[in-house]
Amino acid sequence: MALTSSESCGAESGQGPAGLPFDWPAEGVTRVPFQVFSDPEIYKLEQERIFRGPVWHFLCLELDLKETGDYRTSFIGDTPIIVVRDREGAINGMVNRCAHKGALVCHKERGNAKALSCLYHSWTYDLKGQLMGLAFRDGVRGKGGMPGDFSTKDHRLQPIRTAVFAGMVFGTFSDETPDVETFFGSEMCKILKRNFSKPVKLLGYHSQVIHNNWKLYAENVRDAYHATLLHTFYTTFKINRLDMDGGIRITDAAKPWHHLSFAKRATLEAAEEYKTAEVHSAAYENRLSGPELIEAWEEFDDGITHSIQALFPTLTIQFTLNSLAVRWFTPRGVDKTELFWMYLGYEDDSEAEARMRVMQSNLTGAAGLVSLEDGCINEFVQRGTRGSGQSANAFMEMGGKTVESSEGSRATEVAIRGFWTGYREIMGFA
Amino acid sequence: MNRSASVLDPAVRARVTDFLVDYAHAIDDDRLEEWPGFFTDDALYHITTRESAEADLPIGIMHCTGRGMLEDRIKALRTANVFEPHTYCHLLGATRLTDRGDGVLEARTNFTVTRTMQDGGGEAFAIGKYLDEIVVDGDAIAIRSRRVILESRRVDVLLVIPL
Ligand code: FES
Ligand SMILES: [Fe+2]
Numbered sequence: 001m002a003l004t005s006s007e008s009c010g011a012e013s014g015q016g017p018a019g020l021p022f023d024w025p026a027e028g029v030t031r032v033p034f035q036v037f038s039d040p041e042i043y044k045l046e047q048e049r050i051f052r053g054p055v056w057h058f059l060c061l062e063l064d065l066k067e068t069g070d071y072r073t074s075f076i077g078d079t080p081i082i083v084v085r086d087r088e089g090a091i092n093g094m095v096n097r098c099a100h101k102g103a104l105v106c107h108k109e110r111g112n113a114k115a116l117s118c119l120y121h122s123w124t125y126d127l128k129g130q131l132m133g134l135a136f137r138d139g140v141r142g143k144g145g146m147p148g149d150f151s152t153k154d155h156r157l158q159p160i161r162t163a164v165f166a167g168m169v170f171g172t173f174s175d176e177t178p179d180v181e182t183f184f185g186s187e188m189c190k191i192l193k194r195n196f197s198k199p200v201k202l203l204g205y206h207s208q209v210i211h212n213n214w215k216l217y218a219e220n221v222r223d224a225y226h227a228t229l230l231h232t233f234y235t236t237f238k239i240n241r242l243d244m245d246g247g248i249r250i251t252d253a254a255k256p257w258h259h260l261s262f263a264k265r266a267t268l269e270a271a272e273e274y275k276t277a278e279v280h281s282a283a284y285e286n287r288l289s290g291p292e293l294i295e296a297w298e299e300f301d302d303g304i305t306h307s308i309q310a311l312f313p314t315l316t317i318q319f320t321l322n323s324l325a326v327r328w329f330t331p332r333g334v335d336k337t338e339l340f341w342m343y344l345g346y347e348d349d350s351e352a353e354a355r356m357r358v359m360q361s362n363l364t365g366a367a368g369l370v371s372l373e374d375g376c377i378n379e380f381v382q383r384g385t386r387g388s389g390q391s392a393n394a395f396m397e398m399g400g401k402t403v404e405s406s407e408g409s410r411a412t413e414v415a416i417r418g419f420w421t422g423y424r425e426i427m428g429f430a
Numbered sequence: 431m432n433r434s435a436s437v438l439d440p441a442v443r444a445r446v447t448d449f450l451v452d453y454a455h456a457i458d459d460d461r462l463e464e465w466p467g468f469f470t471d472d473a474l475y476h477i478t479t480r481e482s483a484e485a486d487l488p489i490g491i492m493h494c495t496g497r498g499m500l501e502d503r504i505k506a507l508r509t510a511n512v513f514e515p516h517t518y519c520h521l522l523g524a525t526r527l528t529d530r531g532d533g534v535l536e537a538r539t540n541f542t543v544t545r546t547m548q549d550g551g552g553e554a555f556a557i558g559k560y561l562d563e564i565v566v567d568g569d570a571i572a573i574r575s576r577r578v579i580l581e582s583r584r585v586d587v588l589l590v591i592p593l
Contacts, residue, residue, distance in 0.1 A: 204482050204489025207584045232510035290499030338584070343489045354488070361489045362499075366585035367477065369503075373512045375588030 022390050024429050029420040030401050031393040034385035037213040042427075043334040049427050050313055051077025054174040056183050058315040058328045059083045061342060062167045063202060064110060065091055069127065072110040075330050076171060081160065082106050082116065083169055086127035091164055093171040094129040094157040105157065116157070129157035165189070166196035168315075168326065184311060185253030191260055191309060194300060195319055203343040203357060208366040210339055212378035214314065214331040215423070217339060220374055221308060221316045221327070222415035224248060224261045225398050230377060231370040233363075246306070248406040248415050256403045257312030257422030259415040265305035265321075294363075295356050296321040310415065312422050320370075322353070323360040335382055341365045438529045446564060447525050449571045450539060454520035457592065462507065465592060466500035470565060474575040475500060477593060479583040480558070491580070491589060503592060513590050518555070519544045534574065537562040543593055545586075556593050557581045 025031040036042050051057065059074045060083050071084035073096055080096035082105065098105050098118040105118045105125065115132060117124040122135035131152040139145025160171045165180045166189075181189050210217060220226070228235050246263035250256050288294070298305065299322055309317045316327040329339040341364065345357045364371040385392070399412020403421050406412045424430060449468075456464045469475065478490025494500050523540035530536055538561055545555030563575040578593050 202487065204478070204487040205583070206479055206482070206491055208588070209584055209586050211587065230512060232512070233506055288498070289501045289505075290494070290496050292495070293499060293502065358488050358493055359495075362493055365491060367492045367589040369506055369511070372588040372590055376514050377512075379587070 024424060025393050028401070029403065029417040029424065030397045031395065032420055033390070034388040034392050034394065035390055037216060037382060037385055038334060040334050043213075043331070045427065046331075047077045047079075050423075051079065052173040053426055054172065054176040055313060055426070056163065056170040056172050056177055056180055057313075058311075058326070059093060059162070059169045059171045061200075061202065061326065061344075062091075062164055062169055063200065065169070067112060069112045069114055070110075071106055071113060071116070073104075073106050073108070074171075076160070076173070077331060080104060081171060082129075082157070083162065083171070084113075084116070084127050091162050091169055092128050093160040093162040093169075095160065097158065098123055099131060099155040099157060100134075123155075125157055129159055131155040166192040167200055168196075183253060184258055185251035187249060188251045188253070188258050188260065188309065188311065191307065192317065194302075195317060195324060199347045200324070200344040201347050203345045203354075204361065205340065205342045206366060207341065208339045208375060209332070210337050210375055210378055211335060212337060212382040213335055214329060214337045215419075216378040216381050217329050217337055217374070218310070218313060218419055219416050220378055221310045222259060222261075222419050223413065224410035224415065225413055226377075227261075227410075230373050233369040245408070246410050247408050248410055248412060250403060250405045250414065250418055255312075255422055255425070256418040258310060259418055260307060260309045261410060261415065262304045262308075263306040263410070264303040293359050293369075294321065295359065297353070297356070310419075312419065318364065320363060321360050322356055323363060324357070325361075325364060438527055438535070442535075442566060443527055446527060446535060446537070446566065446571060449564075450525055450537065450560075450562075451522065453573075454522055454541075458518050458520055460517070462504045462591070465504060466497045468573055469497055469500060469576070470572045470574045471497050473497060473500070473573055474577075475573075475592070476576070477578040477580065477589070479580045481583050483577070483579050491585065492592070500592075507590050511590055513588060515548045516591075517546050518591055518593075519546070533565060533567065535562075535564045535566060537564055541593075553586070555586060556589075558593075 022033055022035050024033065057076045059081060060072045064070065064072045065083065065085040068085055068087055071082055074081045074083060081093055082096045083091060083093050085091050096104050096106055098120065100118065100121055100123045103118055103120040105116050107119070115124050115126055116129070124132050124134065126132050133152060136144065137146050160173050161177065163170045163180045170180060177183060184192070246261070249260045249262070251258040296305070305321060307319045314329050318325045318327060324344045326342040326344065327339060328342070329337050332338050343357070343361050345354055349357070363369050366372065366375060396413040396416055399406055399409065399414050403414060403418045406414050453468045456468070473496065475492070475494040476490055477492040482490055494503060521542045521544070525537050525539040528536045538559055540559045541557070542554050543556040544552055546552035558578060558580040561577040561579060562573055565572050565574050
């Protein structure tokens with residue numbers, strides 16, 4: 001698609017793409033300029049090109065919107081969004097910004113409403129976002145009121161396109177975004193459908209504020225290289241090691257932005273590398289005193305016991321052992337990100353299955369035994385890259401220099417290179 | 431039963447409140463190996479949020495059943511988990527104790543836990559309440575169930591040291 005330069009950034013010749021004062025290194029996606037993690041101008045441009053661009057963004061779970069009038073508020077980047085189920089059963093998305101003076105129309109995170117009414121001056125919208133009426137339209141005692149040419153038809157909440165897929169509601173500002181299945185690719189959709197093959201229920205949720213640019217977390221969830229090195233707990237208890245049969249599947253969609261990382265626990269053959277390498281994570285060989293923590297059962301017949309699926313730009317679905325969770329993160333400024341953990345089970349879970357999902361939830365989340373490190377490690381990059389100037393870059397050639405599926409190996413940074421391929425293209429940082 | 435009318439032996443009350451203070455000080459003083467010892471063998475320790483508790487959702491932020499899982503948390507913290515060094519300081523509110531009459535006391539204690547990082551930065555990290563079931567058996571006191579209900583559903587950076 002044609003990308004136009006942001007006015008706020010000014011496209012002057014002699015500068016980098018989009019008028020920004022940097023050039024992407026010639027080595028391509030094996031390098032990432034550290035500047036992209038801290039530059040407020042780039043952050044602004046991301047809002048326009050990625051968050052308001054031709055991308056499907058996670059908004060909420062469909063189970064948040066069961067009944068007519070159920071709504072919930074969300075964000076696409078900085079922009080506040082309302083998602084609501086209307087009388088016809090359709091799910092509508094719109095910007096949570098009153099057409100009068102811009103106040104939030106819904107100020108609660110969730111609720112049920114017959115109509116959406118702004119508190120400030122009572123402009124009231126139907127569940128599709130169309131203005132229905134407003135207070136004192138004809139004035140008071142014949143004085144004041146709106147001019148004769150005012151029509152409610154001319155005013156509404158700004159709509160966005162929405163789509164429901166695999167129990168999740170997505171939204172996009174752009175008419176150019178292809179349908180969800182084309183956007184994610186058929187292979188990614190197959191595994192989404194597998195994970196959401198039965199009605200799900202919410203088992204719990206919380207959020208975590210991490211003090212780093214949102215793209216560092218986007219990299220982090222695509223970083224199969226770090227998973228078993230930083231998260232010692234994984235290897236010790238043989239939940240996920242790089243010597244298990246597994247791999248990285250890059251989407252078959254037109255753009256290589258999404259991926260699936262998976263492992264099969266039954267296939268573990270302890271590799272020499274873990275024993276001989278100076279791997280911090282191999283040193284810890286104690287047994288659990290409370291082994292019920294990782295009690296699990298094989299839920300699917302494809303043998304995959306561990307999967308992390310990252311969908312561009314800010315959505316991750318995890319199925320680690322039996323712990324199904326939607327992780328969604330959203331920028332809260334150039335160096336701050338909020339990460340939401342939504343834990344799911346199936347409505348037909350037996351008591352024992354439900355209990356195991358609760359136990360396994362200890363593995364992830366803000367206090368997760370195999371995830372809590374990510375709360376600080378990305379901040380360490382944010383802090384480490386401060387003052388790096390305009391020529392310092394990350395170096396990512398693990399598993400080669402290309403972006404293609406890596407069956408049989410997860411000692412690779414291929415999925416991160418996939419992310420940056422998408423990022424550069426959509427940002428115009430060619 | 432009118433709970434507020436039940437009379438609790440002042441000596442027991444004093445011992446239980448000392449016990450709850452000792453729990454907080456053991457964590458604040460980094461004597462984390464002592465932490466599982468404040469619980470019964472089959473204890474429940476559950477950290478969740480006010481929203482999740484009100485919605486009766488089973489998954490919170492941390493969930494341990496049995497002292498073994500509590501010990502594993504400390505073992506993991508000491509040897510496996512990686513995080514920036516920090517310390518807690520518990521500020522406990524007054525404990526409301528209710529004698530259930532079957533050897534179990536119910537207790538509610540509000541708390542604020544500050545977290546101080548190695549660079550000197552500090553803040554109120556966790557605010558909430560403990561909802562406890564405490565077993566008093568002769569001289570022995572132990573927590574049978576501690577539900578830690580955080581006011582906020584948002585955790586700053588990470589939670590690794592228990593509350
Ligand atoms: S800002 Fe919403 S009615 Fe005035
Ligand atoms: Fe990680």
